[in-house]
Amino acid sequence: MLFILVVLMVTSCARPRTLNLAPAPAGNYDHKGSYVELPSSIETASMTGYLVRPSRAGRYPCVVLLHGKGGWWRAYIRYARKLASHGFSSLVINYYSVHQVDLEGLRTPFVQRKSNFERQNEDINRAVSTFAKSAHCIQNQVGLIGFSLGADKAFRAAASLPVVKAVVAYYGPYDYAALIKKRINSVVLALATEDLLRWKDYLEFHSPANKIQNTKASTLMFHGVADGIIPVQQSFTMMRKLRARGSGNAQLKLYEGTGHNFVLRRRTPREREDSIRLALVFLKNHLPKTTEPQKAQDVRKKRAELNSNNDKQDS
Numbered sequence: 488m489l490f491i492l493v494v495l496m497v498t499s500c501a502r503p504r505t506l507n508l509a510p511a512p513a514g515n516y517d518h519k520g521s522y523v524e525l526p527s528s529i530e531t532a533s534m535t536g537y538l539v540r541p542s543r544a545g546r547y548p549c550v551v552l553l554h555g556k557g558g559w560w561r562a563y564i565r566y567a568r569k570l571a572s573h574g575f576s577s578l579v580i581n582y583y584s585v586h587q588v589d590l591e592g593l594r595t596p597f598v599q600r601k602s603n604f605e606r607q608n609e610d611i612n613r614a615v616s617t618f619a620k621s622a623h624c625i626q627n628q629v630g631l632i633g634f635s636l637g638a639d640k641a642f643r644a645a646a647s648l649p650v651v652k653a654v655v656a657y658y659g660p661y662d663y664a665a666l667i668k669k670r671i672n673s674v675v676l677a678l679a680t681e682d683l684l685r686w687k688d689y690l691e692f693h694s695p696a697n698k699i700q701n702t703k704a705s706t707l708m709f710h711g712v713a714d715g716i717i718p719v720q721q722s723f724t725m726m727r728k729l730r731a732r733g734s735g736n737a738q739l740k741l742y743e744g745t746g747h748n749f750v751l752r753r754r755t756p757r758e759r760e761d762s763i764r765l766a767l768v769f770l771k772n773h774l775p776k777t778t779e780p781q782k783a784q785d786v787r788k789k790r791a792e793l794n795s796n797n798d799k800q801d802s
Contacts, residue, residue: 514572553637642695711745
């Protein structure tokens with residue numbers, strides 16, 4: 488009886504999960520990866536990145552991946568490999584390589600924090616622009632995929648770089664006025680120093696949600712409804728503003744019962760794989776397509792058919 492009661496309590500507390508999720512299909516491009524150095528806002532310093540691209544020489548649709556606040560940039564190489572297997576040149580960059588920003592500290596002077604923040608954004612812009620112009624990319628165009636703080640960075644880059652044609656944004660902070668109001672205790676704000684209040688005002692004024700009119704790129708956003716770090720309302724706000732602008736397509740996919748950072752969580756593989764599937768479709772629709780010889784196309788089609796037959800046998 489006690490066992491049944493415990494089971495009922497556990498199941499009644501379980502969060503409902505989104506149904507009808509599907510993994511991305513297997514890609515049929517062989518690919519290779521290597522570490523690269525990219526220009527930053529300082530001539531004597533470079534940013535570190537990892538490039539994964541199809542093995543066959545040529546130009547491909549290009550994507551840049553931007554990590555979150557934790558800085559675990561190598562964790563997204565797996566995502567980049569999935570993109571490369573579908574014919575994308577994918578660059579994961581470590582935007583902490585040159586400039587670190589103390590986002591939440593209480594003692595950092597405002598001038599120092601603002602300077603590092605703006606230089607870090609410029610680091611990203613230079614790396615993205617350089618990659619777009621490289622021999623890896625088609626038509627000097629790129630897509631950006633940002634995770635959490637990286638989603639913030641992706642929208643900032645898209646607002647200032649015409650080469651950015653598509654943004655995929657995962658659970659990002661877009662409206663800092665609302666986010667700070669929800670996360671920061673009013674007593675802390677009442678006791679805050681002048682420098683801290685200036686930083687708060689700066690973040691709120693320069694929120695990605697306030698730069699939408701400069702953002703022409705089409706957008707696909709993902710958010711977990713149960714996100715306790717960055718509330719799903721952030722994506723609702725961003726979606727309203729994106730749809731109110733005069734250009735670009737905007738989509739939002741929600742995952743029930745799912746929290747923050749689900750792309751890296753072991754317990755959310757279905758949500759991760761489903762989001763990658765949708766991101767692949769979106770990027771293929773909004774970035775220039777690969778032009779390759781007919782012989783190469785035939786080889787890939789045969790490989791795709793083989794993968795499909797193997798999947799059917801396994802099911």
